[in-house]
Amino acid sequence: MSRKPMLPDGLSSYLAERWRGIGLSLVIVVATIWLGVTGQLGLYIHPRYFIFTTVMAVLGLVFVVSSFVYRTPSSGEPVSARRRAVALSGSALLLVIAAVTVLALPPATLTSATATQREVNSGGLDGAAAAEDAAALVGTGDYERLSVKEWVSLLAQSDDPALYADKTANVTGFVLPDAADPDNVFYVARFVVTCCAVDAQPIGVPVYQPGWKATYDTDDWVQVTGTFVSNPSARSADALAVLPTTVEPVDQPSDPYVY
Known part of the structure; x- marks a missing residue:
């Protein structure tokens, strides 16, 4: 005696066709909302896009939930029980992997592995704006308040040693x-993010210290x-x-990038 399928043919075919896409979309929008709520979106995108990204993720969640309720007409083509089972199990496995990868693993910041693939101080700075910000701080005489980005901007304007002889840097x-x-x-390095982590550019202030490797490791925060x-x-x-x-x-700051 043959066993009857646990799900009607129409429903199982529908799930096999649509569950994977809907489920992956759900994982993505939930992960985006979670990153926004926990304040970790900054590890991926520029703060100017926080509101837009969160709003679009919420709208995406509404559409995903709606897609579970609204069932589109099937193609009418018969699907074998074996094919349905393979599609459903494959979709389930893919969703579990995606959920664990996106939701369970902690977000990671960019490191020297990325920086070595991109030339240091070759981009990522708005020269005029960064120079203006740096000049404003220089005018106060409080040089230790200048960040890595501002020192890099000043060094790009001039490398005359006389201009820096009486200035103390304090950078992280x-x-x-x-x-x-x-x-x-x-280099005491940071990543400049102009849009998202994909376009992040490494910048850094050079430090001369022979034998530094005996004390610090690459990627240590100092x-x-x-x-x-x-x-x-x-x-x-x-x-x-x-x-x-x-x-x-020092510990890695909660916001490791500069903008």
Whole structure:
């Protein structure tokens, strides 16, 4: 005696055809809303897009829920029981993998692995705006308030050592080895995000400290205080570098990128 299918042919065919797309859409919109609620969207997109992205995710959730309620007409083509079972089980497995990947694994920030694929200080800065912000802080004489982005902007304007002789830098970022002289120079680096993490560009302030690898690891977050000098490294492409007085390990900030 043959066993009857647990689901009517029409319903099982419908689920086999539509469940995968609807389920994946549900995982994506729920993950986006969750990132927005937990304040982690900044690991993926620029803050200017937070509201737009969250609103669109909520609308997407409404459409996904509606698609479960509203059933579109089937194609009318018969589907074998085996094909239905394979489609349903494959969809279920794919959804479980997607849900675990997107929802269970913690969001990760960009690291040196990405930075080494993109040239440091080659882009990501709005030169005029960054220079204006940096100049405003320079005018106050409180140089230690300048961020990595602002120091990089100033260094791009001029690398005359005399202009930096009396200025102390106090910057925080992750350790990124200088590709030209990794044993003696590293960057206090951050990623500049203009739209999303895909277009993020690494920027950094060079630090001259021979043998730094004995104390810090690549991607460690540090706070460096020191003064600018003509870069003693003959191989590094940077004309100036910070000669550190202190290098302190710090925790990764909640917002590791700059905008």
